[in-house]
Amino acid sequence: MKSIKFVIALLILSCSLQACQFNLSSDIVNAEKSIVSMGVNVSRLTDIDEIPVNNISYVNRGLIEAVPVEGIIRTITDQRYYDFLNLLKSELVKYPVHILRTDVDNIFVAGQIVSDEDKYTAGFYYPGTQNIYLFPLVFDMPSFEDGTTIHSTIHHEISSILLRKYRFDMIGFMAYNGSNIEYWNDEGYLLKHPPASYYASDALLAEGLLTHYAQTSAENDYNGYVEVTFAYPEVMSRFCSSYERVKFKYEFIKTFYLNISADFQPVFDRVSC
Numbered sequence: 718m719k720s721i722k723f724v725i726a727l728l729i730l731s732c733s734l735q736a737c738q739f740n741l742s743s744d745i746v747n748a749e750k751s752i753v754s755m756g757v758n759v760s761r762l763t764d765i766d767e768i769p770v771n772n773i774s775y776v777n778r779g780l781i782e783a784v785p786v787e788g789i790i791r792t793i794t795d796q797r798y799y800d801f802l803n804l805l806k807s808e809l810v811k812y813p814v815h816i817l818r819t820d821v822d823n824i825f826v827a828g829q830i831v832s833d834e835d836k837y838t839a840g841f842y843y844p845g846t847q848n849i850y851l852f853p854l855v856f857d858m859p860s861f862e863d864g865t866t867i868h869s870t871i872h873h874e875i876s877s878i879l880l881r882k883y884r885f886d887m888i889g890f891m892a893y894n895g896s897n898i899e900y901w902n903d904e905g906y907l908l909k910h911p912p913a914s915y916y917a918s919d920a921l922l923a924e925g926l927l928t929h930y931a932q933t934s935a936e937n938d939y940n941g942y943v944e945v946t947f948a949y950p951e952v953m954s955r956f957c958s959s960y961e962r963v964k965f966k967y968e969f970i971k972t973f974y975l976n977i978s979a980d981f982q983p984v985f986d987r988v989s990c
Contacts, residue, residue: 741795741796741799742795744799745795745798745799745802748799748802748803748806749802751802751806752802752805752806752809752824755806755809755810755814755817755818756814756815756817756818756819756821757809757817757821757822757823757824758822758823758824759802759805759823759824759825759826760823760824760825760826761793761798761825761826761827762790762825762826762827762850763790763792763827764790765787765788765789765790765830767825767827768790768825768827768830768850769843769850787832787834787835788830788831788832788834788835788836789830789831789832790827790828790829790830790831791828791829791830791831791854792828793826793827793828793853793854797828797853797854798826801826801851801853801867802826804867804868805824805826805851805871808868808871808872808947808948809871811872811947811983811984812875812981813978813980813981815978815980816879816977816978816980820847820875820878820879820882821847821849821875821878822846822847822848823846823847823848823849824848824849824850824851825848825849825850825851826850826851826852826853827850827851827852828852828853828854829852829854829855829857830852834905836855836858837855837858837905837908837909838852838855839851839852839855839856839867839870840852840867840870840871840873840874841874842874842875842877842878847878849871849874849875849878850874851867851870851871851874853867855867866948868948868949869944869945869947869948869949870944871948872943872944872946872947872948873940873941873943873944874940876939876940876943876944877936877940879974879977880936880939883973883976883977885939885973886969886973887935887936887939889969890935890938890939890966890969890970891935891938893925893962893965893966893969894924894925894926894962895923895924895925895962897924898921898924898925898926900932900933900934900935900938901932901933903933904930904933904934904937907929907930907932907933911929912929914929915928915929915930916928916929916952916956917929917931922956922959922960922962922963923960923962924962925960925962925963925965925966926938926941927941927942927945927956927963927966928941928945939970942966942967942970943970943974946967946970946971946984946985946988947984950984950987950988953967953988954988954989954990957988957990958989958990964990967988967990968990971985971988
């Protein structure tokens with residue numbers, strides 16, 4: 718009798734698990750459709766061959782044509798992917814619908830690239846397209862504990878598309894830097910040897926750099942201002958209220974985005990300098 722009850726219990730458990738899995742699959746489809754209704758295609762990648770060369774490799778390897786990324790993909794589970802879709806939607810609603818429909822084509826999501834060269838890649842914009850690739854599981858690594866999340870990466874990569882499409886005045890932006898600022902292009906070193914904080918030191922903030930990562934290039938400097946403004950307005954408010962050069966560069970970013978669309982105003986209303 719006990720064995721029969723045990724078998725029945727297993728059958729009930731199995732059916733429950735299958736029902737839960739079915740419901741989660743349905744929830745994922747609905748979440749993807751919800752994002753598609755906003756004007757952006759979203760899909761999950763599971764094979765390394767589906768991922769083109771990323772922007773870090775593009776710069777450091779001196780490539781002219783894209784080549785496959787080497788390594789394997791750390792798979793993102795259904796539950797983690799579903800949670801990420803909800804997170805993604807919470808950030809995309811900050812964009813005017815017409816901007817999403819015209820300026821962002823595809824968002825591809827994978828867990829993490831597992832290789833010596835690309836394991837720190839949290840996301841990238843693919844040059845010459847309106848596609849971005851995001852890797853949420855990167856933020857499980859200890860080096861990403863402080864101050865940066867996939868929330869900010871979403872805005873970081875979209876901002877690279879908008880920079881090119883709407884011809885951001887990088888020279889004007891850089892003009893607000895202090896005289897001691899020199900950009901150096903060694904992203905790999907910085908990612909493998911992360912500083913104590915994601916946000917810049919007082920000395921760098923006084924010179925106009927918002928994050929340590931901004932030191933790698935003028936574009937990453939610009940990206941950093943956008944990601945903090947969109948994802949963490951309270952942090953942007955604190956820094957632009959305390960450092961004059963940060964305020965000037967923030968206002969420069971604000972003008973650029975409002976020239977793209979006045980419908981970005983609610984994003985900047987959340988920041989107080």
